[in-house]
Amino acid sequence: xxxxxxxxxxxxxxxxSSVINCTYTDSxxxxxxxxxxxxxxxxxxxxxxxxNMDMKQDQRLTVLLNKKDKHLSLRIADTQTGDSAIYFCAVxxxxxxxxxxxxxxxxxx
Amino acid sequence: KAGVTQTPRxxxxxxxxxxxxxxxxxxxxxxxxxxxxxxxxxxxxLFEYFSETQRNKGNFxxxxxxxxxxxxxxxxxxxxxxxxDSALYLCASSPGTVTDTNQPQHFGDGTRLSIL
Numbered sequence: 751x752x753x754x755x756x757x758x759x760x761x762x763x764x765x766x767s768s769v770i771n772c773t774y775t776d777s778x779x780x781x782x783x784x785x786x787x788x789x790x791x792x793x794x795x796x797x798x799x800x801x802n803m804d805m806k807q808d809q810r811l812t813v814l815l816n817k818k819d820k821h822l823s824l825r826i827a828d829t830q831t832g833d834s835a836i837y838f839c840a841v842x843x844x845x846x847x848x849x850x851x852x853x854x855x856x857x858x859x
Numbered sequence: 860k861a862g863v864t865q866t867p868r869x870x871x872x873x874x875x876x877x878x879x880x881x882x883x884x885x886x887x888x889x890x891x892x893x894x895x896x897x898x899x900x901x902x903x904x905l906f907e908y909f910s911e912t913q914r915n916k917g918n919f920x921x922x923x924x925x926x927x928x929x930x931x932x933x934x935x936x937x938x939x940x941x942x943x944d945s946a947l948y949l950c951a952s953s954p955g956t957v958t959d960t961n962q963p964q965h966f967g968d969g970t971r972l973s974i975l
Contacts, residue, residue, distance in 0.1 A: 793966040846904035
């Protein structure tokens with residue numbers, strides 16, 4: 751199988767940018783995903799990037815992909831308290847998604 | 860368009876019982892996957908179905924099983940429940956094709972299963 755690694759915690763002040771990092775071991779995936787999970791809820795598909803892209807921007811979200819280093823990052827601009835949640839990086843493995851342990855983002859006023 | 864619907868939202872069972880969880884995918888989606896989420900192990904893949912066929916199975920004992928119906932709705936069953944089966948069970952759907960293994964998966968809110 752493949753490993754997906756994320757740091758467990760990140761704390762930022764409201765209005766700052768947040769950067770959540772992810773490394774993986776398999777580079778054969780077509781798409782790479784970021785999901786968000788709020789307390790008591792399922793996973794919300796935030797954004798995804800095609801493996802032949804280096805960057806994708808979607809409003810406040812920017813995804814960067816470094817295929818050579820197998821590194822994926824999610825930047826949230828102007829972070830708000832409503833962005834407090836757990837963020838998961840997900841890499842396809844056949845028909846399944848292999849998830850990191852999740853990064854818990856805490857946004858303080 | 861309605862999202863992925865999972866029922867029930869919460870379930871309490873005792874050891875040794877069995878349980879059936881239900882998932883209705885997004886309309887038009889033909890692939891359904893199931894995941895188990897626990898604090899210790901995180902998100903782990905259980906199985907994936909497409910056109911009523913199980914295409915892939917994760918590393919779980921045979922007590923965990925599933926099926927998919929002709930309308931793409933899916934159920935998963937856990938028999939002889941153990942304390943360690945307490946978890947959030949998440950269902951995800953994607954459009955699905957015969958050959959494309961990599962399409963965005965959309966998740967439901969899950970079924971929270973507690974074993975006493």
